[in-house]
Amino acid sequence: MGTKSFNTVWHKxxxxxxxxxxxxxxxxxxxxxxxLSGSGKSTLAHAIEERLxxxxxxxxxxxxxxxxxxxxxxxxxxDSDRVENxxxxxxxxxxxxxxxxxxxxxxxxxxxxxxxxxxKRMPHGDFLxxxxxxxxxICEQRDVKGLYKKARAGEIPFFTxxxxxxxxxxxxxxxxxxxxxxxxxxxxxxxxxxxxxxVISE
Numbered sequence: 001m002g003t004k005s006f007n008t009v010w011h012k013x014x015x016x017x018x019x020x021x022x023x024x025x026x027x028x029x030x031x032x033x034x035x036l037s038g039s040g041k042s043t044l045a046h047a048i049e050e051r052l053x054x055x056x057x058x059x060x061x062x063x064x065x066x067x068x069x070x071x072x073x074x075x076x077x078x079d080s081d082r083v084e085n086x087x088x089x090x091x092x093x094x095x096x097x098x099x100x101x102x103x104x105x106x107x108x109x110x111x112x113x114x115x116x117x118x119x120k121r122m123p124h125g126d127f128l129x130x131x132x133x134x135x136x137x138i139c140e141q142r143d144v145k146g147l148y149k150k151a152r153a154g155e156i157p158f159f160t161x162x163x164x165x166x167x168x169x170x171x172x173x174x175x176x177x178x179x180x181x182x183x184x185x186x187x188x189x190x191x192x193x194x195x196x197x198x199v200i201s202e
Contacts, residue, residue, distance in 0.1 A: 017097070017098045017099075017100055019100075020098075020099055020100025021100045023100065024057070024058045024100045024101060025056070026057050026058070026102070026199065026200055027198065027199045027200075028096075028097045028098075028099070028100045028101055028102060028103070028126070028199075029097065029102055029103075029125075029126055029127075029128060029194070029197065029199045030093045030094075030096075030097055030102075030103045030104075030105065030122060030126055030127050030128065031045070031048070031102065031103070031104045031105070031128050031130055031190065031194075032093075032105050032107075032109070032115065032118065032119075032127060032128065032129045032130065033045050033104065033105060033106045033107070033130050033132055034107065034108065034109045034115060034129065034130070034131055034132065034169060034172075035108065035131060035132030035133065035134060035178070036108065036132075036134060036136060036139045036160060036161050036166055037108060037139060037143075037147055037148070037159075037160060037161070038134070038138070038139030038140065038142040038143055038147075038148070039132040039133070039134035039139055039178055040132050040134065040142075040178035040183075040186070041064075041106040041107070041108075041132050042061075042063050042064070042065075042106040043183065044106075044130075044132060044176070044178070044183065044186050044187065044190070045061050045063070045104040045105075045106040046061055046063075046106075047183055047186075047187050048104060048187050048190050048191070049061050049104055051187055051191065052102060052200070055200075057102060057200060058100070058101040058102065059101055059102045059103070059104060060096055060101055060102075060103055060104070061103075061104045061105075061106060062089060062092065062093065062096075062103060062104070062105045062106070062107075063106050064106055064107045064108065067085075067088075067089060067107075068085070071088060071092065072084075072085045072088055072089075076158075077156075077157070077158040077159070077164075078158055079111075079158070079164070082110065082111065082114070082158075083111065083114055085107075086107065086109050086111075086114040086115070086117075086118060087114070087117070087118075089105055089107060089109075089118070090117065090118035090121050091121065093105055093118070093122075094121050094122055097122065097126055102194075102199065108160050108166065110160045110164065110165060110166040110167060111165075111167055112167040112169065112170075115129065115169065125197065128173040128174070128193060128194075128197065129169055129172040129173050129174075130172060130173065130174045130175075130176065130190060130193075131168065131169045131172040131174070131175045131176070132176055132178050133168070133175055133176065133177045133178065133179075134177070134178045134179045135179060136161050138179045139161070147159065148161075148162065151163070173193060173197075174189060174190065174193050176189055176190075
């Protein structure tokens with residue numbers, strides 16, 4: 001990390017978030033999906049984006065793997081780098097919210113304090129945490145990438161749920177047990193959440 005600059009001043013845009021939301025014809029918000037690897041975060045986030053897109057709603061999915069190919073490619077999976085990873089995602093999500101779109105983030109984000117910090121960066125009501133709850137045994141059965149197998153063999157250090165902790169959320173806006181309900185029903189649960197918060201209409 002470089003030396004922090006104290007010579008920067010936030011430039012206030014002429015076009016406001018409200019202007020952008022009016023252009024998009026819907027409110028902006030962050031849907032923060034959290035859960036173990038294999039819990040269905042990315043699958044659900046992309047399914048919701050597809051549904052919203054078909055209804056003319058502007059969205060963007062920030063996926064854990066994709067972000068680590070660019071924005072966070074310099075970070076490892078140590079606890080300290082996981083903290084920095086989520087900090088960057090939180091700041092990016094805040095910018096995208098100001099752009100007037102619905103941002104869906106699909107990250108394990110294992111530490112409660114980091115998720116809480118991401119929430120604090122957003123204006124009240126702009127951060128909707130969705131916990132994709134799924135037993136680790138089911139996550140391992142779904143392990144299409146073979147990550148759990150490698151982690152248990154010691155080939156992947158600091159793997160969440162194996163040798164790095166996952167702190168389950170308390171008080172999330174929505175909890176979806178992805179081992180019990182279908183993807184279609186899960187999508188509808190999130191859409192209902194958005195409607196309850198006045199982000200989208202029916």
